[in-house]
Amino acid sequence: MALTALPRTLPRSRPSLGRVLLFGGLFGYFLLPMVAVVLYSFATRWTANILPDGYTLDWWISAVTDSAVREAFGTTLILATLTALLDIVLVVPAAYWSRVRNRRIRTFIEVSAAIPFALPYIVIAFGLLQFAGIVTPGIQGTFPLLLLGHTAIAFPFMYWAVDGAMSAAGIERLSEAAEACGASPYQIIRRVVLPNIVPGIVSGALLSFATSFGEFAMVQTLARGVYTIPIWSAGEIRSYSGDAGAFNRLAAVTVVSFLVLFVLSGIVVYRNRGQIVRLLPSVANSEGRPTA
Amino acid sequence: MPPRTPLRVRARQMASRWAPAAPLMLLVSYCLIAPIIVLVLQAFWVNGAPSLELWGRVLGQASNQDAIVTSLGLGIASATVTLVIGSPAAWLISRMFASQRAFWMGLLNVAANFGGIGLAFSYLATLGVVGMVTLMIQALGIHFDPPRSSSVAALLMAYEYTNIPLFVLLTIPAMSILREDWWEAAQVASATRLQFWRRIGLPVLAPFLAAGWLLIFTWTIGIYGIAYGLAGQSGGTAARLITLQIGTTLQSDVITGTGQAAVLSVVLLAIAVVSLLSYRRLLRRAMRWL
Incomplete structure (x- = not known):
């Protein structure tokens, strides 16, 4: 039973003081850190007053021209993009087959999706490092291992999104109908299945991308030589010793990565019309299929 | 007896x-x-035989005990604060235009x-x-020292x-099961708003809210990145957490630290398994009103 449709009629009362305090407080709490980081990225010197002493673009210029920052951004984007693509390629066929052919695939997927959902990434990363060291020492500590790790922890988001889209489209019936009309398996997938689940694939890809983009524990554990934006930022925080500009440059980089996540979640929310958002296996869909 | 299907055919069917x-x-x-299997084996096997030796050594260390207590405490505190603020927020947002x-x-x-x-x-x-915010408060002439960035108070504020x-995104869908008619029925029976919530609203929503609490608790214990970043400048004085202990052993000493990291990982694994099973149970219970 789907519960995502929120009721439109409501026992509503006048905005009370408590309500104003609650939402005003939350609004300030969510907004202040964003404002602070943006101001920091433009501030010349800011150690004594409420607002910065002056504003400058220097930190932005120095962040953009810094080769370490640019490289880290490149690596982060490549890693996140490959993660999303790999998840599409691996999850879509499995989800489709679990619906039209073999329900036992679904059981396997749903049980394993609980692993990255409940187990901390640092634990998965450590276990994977150990296991890879035993069976495939060649890729221990390399980018490919990290990519596999990110693909694995992001796969549930892709699965919930794609499976929800398949359920909404009634993919089993569509496939049967196409088969009855004499379509070849290739035609069915190309002309019937894929066009109907594009929204799910896009949502899933955005969420996989976002998962990989900000992830820290696995990058730090699995691939020592790989520098992503979170790794670079953590290094900056650790090595900070009051030198002018380091904090401000870090602020500029944080603003950019924040904007990326902002745009990604904006698209996901917009596409789902403000309904289900992080595609968690929330109360609404614990029984049956997720709502995408 | 029917002839057995040839192996090749069966293989093709399988495929x-x-x-x-x-x-x-x-x-x-x-x-x-x-990886999970490997971790469990590493935590319970020493020199090729099952053993609890590592557990005694790891759990006997004051720093690890400290980390486990702090992590659990932080998880409980954070989930409770989340519940107290998040539940009314979720309810009110679900009834907005x-x-x-x-x-x-x-x-x-x-x-x-x-x-x-x-x-x-x-x-x-x-x-x-x-x-x-620190500068703002100080500009008002108030003497203000912000909590140390790696203290439990700071972690709590950042985690929230x-x-x-x-929590709100997770529980909002559940808010729609409280039906309009129930509130009307309660009003007809001349119940007050408070009575409605105490006798009907909260009991119906309680399993969902408890499930949300449990997930936040589990996720909070597993947080690593935020804690690592906040522990940044303080070196040894940072609050000890299970995840940070694992991270530190991995960063410093992969050979001898493996046993300690494995044991602590299995502790987190056990917490995750228990909360996931309880989460499932709570939701099954919650669904009885549907």
Whole structure:
């Protein structure tokens, strides 16, 4: 039973003081850190007053021209993009087959999706490092291992999104109908299945991308030589010793990565019309299929 | 007796049932299932024989005991604060007009996705030694020292930034099971708003809220990036957490630290398994009103 449709009629009362305090407080709490980081990225010197002493673009210029920052951004984007693509390629066929052919695939997927959902990434990363060291020492500590790790922890988001889209489209019936009309398996997938689940694939890809983009524990554990934006930022925080500009440059980089996540979640929310958002296996869909 | 299906045919049948899912299943086995098995083996096997020796050594260390207690305490505190603020917020947002609701859902979604090192830095820029809010309060002439960035109080404030949104997004769908007619019926029976909530509203929603609490508790214990970022400048004085202990052993000493990291990982694994099973049970219970 789907519960995502929120009721439109409501026992509503006048905005009370408590309500104003609650939402005003939350609004300030969510907004202040964003404002602070943006101001920091433009501030010349800011150690004594409420607002910065002056504003400058220097930190932005120095962040953009810094080769370490640019490289880290490149690596982060490549890693996140490959993660999303790999998840599409691996999850879509499995989800489709679990619906039209073999329900036992679904059981396997749903049980394993609980692993990255409940187990901390640092634990998965450590276990994977150990296991890879035993069976495939060649890729221990390399980018490919990290990519596999990110693909694995992001796969549930892709699965919930794609499976929800398949359920909404009634993919089993569509496939049967196409088969009855004499379509070849290739035609069915190309002309019937894929066009109907594009929204799910896009949502899933955005969420996989976002998962990989900000992830820290696995990058730090699995691939020592790989520098992503979170790794670079953590290094900056650790090595900070009051030198002018380091904090401000870090602020500029944080603003950019924040904007990326902002745009990604904006698209996901917009596409789902403000309904289900992080595609968690929330109360609404614990029984049956997720709502995408 | 019917002739046995030839092996080749059976293999082909097998392939047609599983092949499209095989790559994903391989990935999951390699990256998620096998690592768990390896960790458990490493925690319980010493020199080729089952043993609890590592457990005694790891759990006997004061720093690890400290980490486990702090992590559990932080998880309970954070989940409880989240519950207290998040439940009324979720209820009120679920009853908002569509446009207002979309605004809050958007804001919460952005905040929920903003974690890790970026959030740690944002915290420092807000409530660090020269953070914006710190400077604001000091500019008012009030003497104010912000909590140390790696203290439990600071971690709690930073964690809530993602925990509250996650909790609200998670529980909002459940809010729609409280039906309009129930409130009307209660009013007809001349019940007050308070009585309605005590006798009907809360009992119906309680399992959902408890499930949300449990997830936030579990996720909080597993947080690593934010804690790592906030522990940044304080070196040895940072609050000890299970995840940080694992991270530190991995960073410093992969050979001898493996046993300690494995034991602590299995502790986290046990917590995850227990809460996931309880979560399932709670939801099954909650569904009886549907």
